[in-house]
Amino acid sequence: MKQFRKMVYPYLLWSTVVIAVPMLLILLYAFTSGGNSVSKFMFSLHNFKRFLTDKTFLEVLYRSLRIAVETTVVCVLLGYPAAYIIAKYSEKVKMRWVLIITLPTWINMLVRTYAWTGILQEDGVINSFLGLFGIGPVTFMYTDFAVILGMVYNFLPFMIIQIYTSLTKMDYSLIEAASDLGANPRKCFTKVTLPLSMPGVISGITLVFLPSVSSFCIPRMLGGGSYVMVGTIIESQFLTASDWNFGSAISLIMAIIIMISMYITKKVDKGEKLEAINA
Amino acid sequence: MSKKKKKIGSTVFMVLMMLFLYAPIIYTIVFSFNEGKSLTNFTGFSLKWYSKMFANKTMMESLFYTIACAVLATAISTVVGTITAIGLSKSRRAVKSVVEQLNQLPIMNPEIVTAIGLLMLFSAIHIEKGFFTMLIAHIMFCIPYVILSVMPKLRTLNPNIAEAAMDLGATPWQALTKVIVPQCMPGIISGALIAFTMSFDDFVISYFVTGNGVSNISILVYTESRRVNPSINALSTLIVLIITVALILVNVIPSIASKKEAKLAVDKDI
Amino acid sequence: MKKGWLVSLAVLALSMMCLTGCGSKEKLKIYLPGEYMSDELVPNFEKQYNCKVDVELFDSNEMMYTKVMAGDSYDVLIPSDYMIERLIKEDYLQKIDVSKLSNFGSVTDALKVAPYNGFDPDNSYSVPYFWGSVGIVYNQNNVPTSEVEAKGFEIMKDTKYSGKIYMYDSERDSFMIAFKSLGYSMNTNEESEIMAAYDWLVELNTTMAPTTVTDEVIDGMAQGRKDLAIVYSGDAAYILSENEDMRYYTPECGTNVWVDAMVIPKNAKNVDLAYKFIDYVISYDAAMGNTEAVGYASVNKDVLAEVTKEGGLYDGNEAYIPRTGFAKDEVFTDNEFLRKKLSELWIKVKASN
Numbered sequence: 001m002k003q004f005r006k007m008v009y010p011y012l013l014w015s016t017v018v019i020a021v022p023m024l025l026i027l028l029y030a031f032t033s034g035g036n037s038v039s040k041f042m043f044s045l046h047n048f049k050r051f052l053t054d055k056t057f058l059e060v061l062y063r064s065l066r067i068a069v070e071t072t073v074v075c076v077l078l079g080y081p082a083a084y085i086i087a088k089y090s091e092k093v094k095m096r097w098v099l100i101i102t103l104p105t106w107i108n109m110l111v112r113t114y115a116w117t118g119i120l121q122e123d124g125v126i127n128s129f130l131g132l133f134g135i136g137p138v139t140f141m142y143t144d145f146a147v148i149l150g151m152v153y154n155f156l157p158f159m160i161i162q163i164y165t166s167l168t169k170m171d172y173s174l175i176e177a178a179s180d181l182g183a184n185p186r187k188c189f190t191k192v193t194l195p196l197s198m199p200g201v202i203s204g205i206t207l208v209f210l211p212s213v214s215s216f217c218i219p220r221m222l223g224g225g226s227y228v229m230v231g232t233i234i235e236s237q238f239l240t241a242s243d244w245n246f247g248s249a250i251s252l253i254m255a256i257i258i259m260i261s262m263y264i265t266k267k268v269d270k271g272e273k274l275e276a277i278n279a
Numbered sequence: 280m281s282k283k284k285k286k287i288g289s290t291v292f293m294v295l296m297m298l299f300l301y302a303p304i305i306y307t308i309v310f311s312f313n314e315g316k317s318l319t320n321f322t323g324f325s326l327k328w329y330s331k332m333f334a335n336k337t338m339m340e341s342l343f344y345t346i347a348c349a350v351l352a353t354a355i356s357t358v359v360g361t362i363t364a365i366g367l368s369k370s371r372r373a374v375k376s377v378v379e380q381l382n383q384l385p386i387m388n389p390e391i392v393t394a395i396g397l398l399m400l401f402s403a404i405h406i407e408k409g410f411f412t413m414l415i416a417h418i419m420f421c422i423p424y425v426i427l428s429v430m431p432k433l434r435t436l437n438p439n440i441a442e443a444a445m446d447l448g449a450t451p452w453q454a455l456t457k458v459i460v461p462q463c464m465p466g467i468i469s470g471a472l473i474a475f476t477m478s479f480d481d482f483v484i485s486y487f488v489t490g491n492g493v494s495n496i497s498i499l500v501y502t503e504s505r506r507v508n509p510s511i512n513a514l515s516t517l518i519v520l521i522i523t524v525a526l527i528l529v530n531v532i533p534s535i536a537s538k539k540e541a542k543l544a545v546d547k548d549i
Numbered sequence: 550m551k552k553g554w555l556v557s558l559a560v561l562a563l564s565m566m567c568l569t570g571c572g573s574k575e576k577l578k579i580y581l582p583g584e585y586m587s588d589e590l591v592p593n594f595e596k597q598y599n600c601k602v603d604v605e606l607f608d609s610n611e612m613m614y615t616k617v618m619a620g621d622s623y624d625v626l627i628p629s630d631y632m633i634e635r636l637i638k639e640d641y642l643q644k645i646d647v648s649k650l651s652n653f654g655s656v657t658d659a660l661k662v663a664p665y666n667g668f669d670p671d672n673s674y675s676v677p678y679f680w681g682s683v684g685i686v687y688n689q690n691n692v693p694t695s696e697v698e699a700k701g702f703e704i705m706k707d708t709k710y711s712g713k714i715y716m717y718d719s720e721r722d723s724f725m726i727a728f729k730s731l732g733y734s735m736n737t738n739e740e741s742e743i744m745a746a747y748d749w750l751v752e753l754n755t756t757m758a759p760t761t762v763t764d765e766v767i768d769g770m771a772q773g774r775k776d777l778a779i780v781y782s783g784d785a786a787y788i789l790s791e792n793e794d795m796r797y798y799t800p801e802c803g804t805n806v807w808v809d810a811m812v813i814p815k816n817a818k819n820v821d822l823a824y825k826f827i828d829y830v831i832s833y834d835a836a837m838g839n840t841e842a843v844g845y846a847s848v849n850k851d852v853l854a855e856v857t858k859e860g861g862l863y864d865g866n867e868a869y870i871p872r873t874g875f876a877k878d879e880v881f882t883d884n885e886f887l888r889k890k891l892s893e894l895w896i897k898v899k900a901s902n
Contacts, residue, residue: 003451007366008374011359011422015381018419022396023384029399056897082296085289097293104300106522108480110500111515115303117504118310122774123317125306139712142760157300214389217482217501225718225761226754228900231391236896238395238487240611243893248399251392258389337583337606407619490616502608505764506584 029248047249057233057250064230065257067144067219068212071151075208076201078152079159083200084193086160087167094168098161105157113150113221120146120222146222151212159204166200167193202265210258230254304519311512328513338499338514344410345495349478352417357471359418360425365459367426368433382423393420394487401488408490416488417481421474428470432463472529479522575600577822580616581627582607582809585679587835587842594829600822617641622816624823627678630808631881634668638883642674643815650676650828655836657850659873665808667880675810676827679845681782682806682871682878683722684799686789691776694796701800702730705777706753715766715778716759720895721881721888722805723750726779729802729877736882743890750898761899770795783845785868790844797868803877846870 033044051057086097104112119125120140127137140146170193178188216231230250237247314323332338367375385393397416398408406412436459444454460467482497489498496518503511575598583606591602605623607613610632617626617636628636636642647653653676659665660677669675685704687697691713697704705714705726716723727746728735737743753759760775767784769775771791780788785797811830813823829835836849841862846869847853853870856862863869872878 004366004369004455005371005374007362008370008378009366011363011366012374012378014359015378015419015422018397018400018415019381019384022393022400025399025403026392026396054897056900060900078296081289081292085293100297101300103523103526104304106476106480106526107304107519108482108497108500108515110482110497110504111307111511111518112303114500114504114511114515115307118507119303119306121772123772142762153299153303210387210389214391216391221501221504224765225763226716226759226899226902228896231389233896233900234391234395236892238398240609240892244395244399247395251389251395255388255392258387262387336604407621502583505762507768 026248026251029245030252031249033245047246048253050246051250051253060228060233061230061253063228064213067147067151067229068209070148071155071212072205072209074148074152075156075159076205079156079204080163080197080201082160083163083167083197086164098164101157101160109154110217110221112153113218116146116150116153117141117221120149141222142224142227144223147219147227150218150222151215154218155208155212158207162204162207163197163200166197166203170196202268206262206265209261213258214254307512307515308519310509311516313509313512316507316509328509332510332513332517335510337494338510341494341496341499342514342517344413344493345479345497348410348414348417348495349475351414352421352478353471353475356418356421356425356474357467360422360470360474361429361460361463361467363422364426364429364433365455368430378426382426385420386423386427390483391487394484397484398487408488410489410493413485413489413493413495416484417478420481420484421477424473424477425467425470428473429463429466432466433459436462575819575822576603577601577625577819577826578603578605578623579625579627579826580605580607580613580623581625585627585809585843587838589838589842590830590835593835593838594826597829598822598825602826617814620816622818623814624817624819625826626812626814627809628812629881630668630810631883633675633810633812635883636812636814637669637674641814642812643817643820644673645676645813645824645827647672647676649824650831652828652831652833652849655833655849655851656831657848657853660808660848664806664878664880665873667882668808669810675812676831677808677810677848678830679783679839679843680806680808680848680871681845682799683725683779683781683804684785684797684868686770686778686780686785686795686797686868688770688773688776688794689796690794694798697796697798698801701802702726705759705779706749706757708756710776711756712758713776714757714759715769715775715780716753716761717766717779718761718763718899720891722779723895723898724891725805725881729800729804732802735805735879736884736887738884738886743887743894747894747898751901754898754902758902781845782868782871783843786846786863786866787844789866789868790863799872799875799878801877803875803879804872806871806878806880808880 030047031045032042033046082101086094086101089097121127122137122139122141124140126140130136130138174196175188175192178192179185183191214231216229216235219227219229220232234247234250234254237243237250309321311328312324312326313321314325314327363378367378370378394416397412397419401408401412440462441454441458444458445451449457480497481495482501485495486498486501489495494502496514500511500515577600579602581604586604591604594600595602607616610628613626613628614632614635617623618641626636633642656677660680661672665677665680666672685697685702687694687704692704692710696707700707704710705716724743724746725735727749728737728742731742731745731749733739733742733746760769762769764784766778766780767788770778770780770788773792773794780797782797785795789795789797811827813820813827817823830839831849833849833851836847836852837855840847840852840856847856857864857870
């Protein structure tokens with residue numbers, strides 16, 4: 001059976017070239033300055049300084065984080081009830097609902113986002129509807145609202161499914177036991193259901209927050225060119241401004257922020273697990 | 280709150296949720312048949328945007344590239360991923376952890392970081408950006424998902440069966456194809472499905488590594504959506520159709536296959 | 550079953566390779582901006598000259614430059630003035646002998662003199678394709694014409710219209726209106742002038758809540774969603790033809806006037822066919838079809854006369870023919886320093902709101 005081990009080698013080689021080397025290149029470019037050709041490098045922290053000491057760029061970073069947090073919060077607020085309701089249905093209905101929730105995610109994200117640009121315009125569907133009541137036209141496009149709407153729309157199914165998975169794995173007899181012991185429905189929820197479904201919530205948060213921080217196409221389509229996020233700056237450095245050193249440094253900063261977030265969520269997750277075990 | 284109220288409340292909530300999730304899709308489909316260019320006024324039923332779409336060379340090329348890339352990337356990454364996963368299951372701990380760490384990178388990293396890394400790689404080794412680079416990039420991020428899908432299945436396998444097969448005279452190749460692979464088929468299939476979706480839907484990575492006029496559907500929508508272009512609605516509807524058919528096939532074919540097998544088994548008994 | 554998969558994969562791979570390399574007719578490779586040519590032009594040319602034309606589209610001159618620099622071979626390119634200047638400087642183009650072009654005489658005279666020919670003074674490397682200006686499109690019901698004429702580009706900073714303006718998501722064009730409004734040349738290298746323009750734009754961005762987009766402007770203004778926008782003349786011509794409330798104005802402080810022209814790179818493979826193509830494009834029928842479809846001002850003087858005469862397609866459309874002979878109008882020049890500086894500053898302008 002040991003001869004099967006050799007089968008790993010092709011992939012090992014491949015992934016070193018295609019996965020490890022690009023990461024090394026990013027590190028290389030981030031810590032040097034001197035242009036886009038590998039041959040003319042000088043070590044420098046200039047790129048990091050340039051980003052971290054510039055008020056405008058820091059505001060962009062703050063905005064990306066803010067949008068990501070808002071998106072995540074809305075996803076949790078909408079996703080948890082949905083997951084809870086689905087988890088209470090019968091087996092057959094459950095399966096059907098899971099399919100209904102996940103089907104949209106199979107369709108290209110851009111295609112679905114593009115549809116929103118039509119719906120939200122001043123002469124779009126929503127404003128026409130409001131117009132029937134004499135309201136508006138309300139400006140939806142190119143606002144915070146539109147961007148968050150687009151992001152939530154894109155990520156909500158993932159949050160729902162994560163929480164749902166956690167809820168269905170839960171042992172319902174625990175709730176029965178709790179209520180037998182005298183807890184009212186609200187206490188049952190806050191003391192039993194909620195903590196046990198936390199792993200799902202946390203992995204849902206991970207699946208929503210992390211991509212939100214780095215996204216740039218949804219903000220561009222629904223927020224316009226002036227809706228600048230960290231991803232937008234990185235994109236401009238690589239595709240228009242041609243400053244790969246600066247772009248790599250920003251990517252690295254973003255990757256570090258994300259790694260820290262993941263580390264925190266992992267710790268919280270472990271903590272929750274320990275609590276659940278000890279309780 | 281009384282139980283009845285709760286039930287009504289939750290039903291209303293779920294209906295609203297469903298409306299929210301499907302509104303854009305329905306809107307796109309409905310307006311792809313719109314006579315006029317308007318975003319709101321449905322002035323009449325017409326197929327003209329569909330004929331414009333089919334006549335649009337760029338759109339058809341993008342569709343072709345998207346499908347071709349997805350099919351090729353899925354096929355290659357499924358094969359390579361499965362082979363690697365099997366090899367991994369027999370490997371030493373050190374090798375396992377190295378590969379697992381490497382696999383984590385494209386999954387955990389924001390797409391844009393992976394994308395620029397690849398951009399710089401292709402530039403450093405002087406490969407011209409185009410379909411080939413897009414394909415390489417897709418294979419790169421699909422294989423880890425295949426491996427992740429197949430590994431759990433492999434762990435539940437009984438290792439002795441393959442050993443037994445070889446003791447009975449099977450070559451390692453036969454042990455592989457006739458024993459191990461069939462047993463982790465569900466994992467392989469779900470890995471392939473994930474790979475296909477990831478490739479078909481991809482935007483960020485493709486956007487950075489493609490060139491030479493090659494674009495996929497996501498890139499096309501991103502660049503063409505600046506103008507009101509109802510042909511995009513037609514294209515979107517076509518995509519929805521393709522995906523729905525694919526999903527139906529994926530769900531229906533296995534059940535037909537298993538029904539056939541069951542029937543055969545029953546017939547045999549009789 | 551496994552074999553079936555392999556076979557179909559092989560077929561797919563082969564058919565793809567075939568698609569990219571078949572054919573025995575003469576081939577012409579052209580590279581031009583997207584949505585910039587009538588759909589019938591290429592098929593008609595292919596039929597007339599029995600050849601195959603490979604059309605590649607680029608989003609920006611910079612993208613085109615990268616590919617040309619990398620050595621990709623094309624027969625005809627259609628870049629903008631400043632890019633042509635750069636290509637000439639860096640020796641990527643071959644001279645065009647206009648005596649070989651039977652229709653060159655039909656090219657309007659305005660294009661053969663300053664400011665329009667600044668990038669190619671002897672008209673020896675390029676043949677014009679479309680030309681235009683950059684100006685203000687405004688809704689005359691909401692923005693009085695007298696105000697627009699009095700303020701020029703400054704009207705984009707009039708807080709009365711806050712939230713109702715479109716800015717163009719292009720560093721070059723946005724900085725241009727700032728430079729012009731402040732009375733500077735748009736090709737300046739002076740740090741102080743550049744920073745003044747930067748401040749001008751930041752002030753606009755923070756007080757006017759603009760929507761900064763690219764082509765979305767066109768449908769946006771055609772639908773009357775906002776009151777003011779910075780638009781290219783050809784797009785403005787389309788807007789004006791769709792929405793009679795809209796008007797177009799090029800300010801007294803001067804604006805950017807531009808030419809996109811056809812050039813032949815040094816590494817072109819089929820120079821004869823390239824000449825035929827260029828000659829075809831500026832001919833009456835092709836030029837007419839082109840200007841009808843795309844909306845930008847034609848370079849063929851007979852076409853111009855025809856569409857602007859009484860009852861013509863663009864009769865009364867004040868955005869169609871760009872201003873000529875106005876001293877303060879400028880063409881962009883190739884300026885690497887300025888380009889880099891503006892790229893850097895533009896993302897900060899956008900992020901400043």
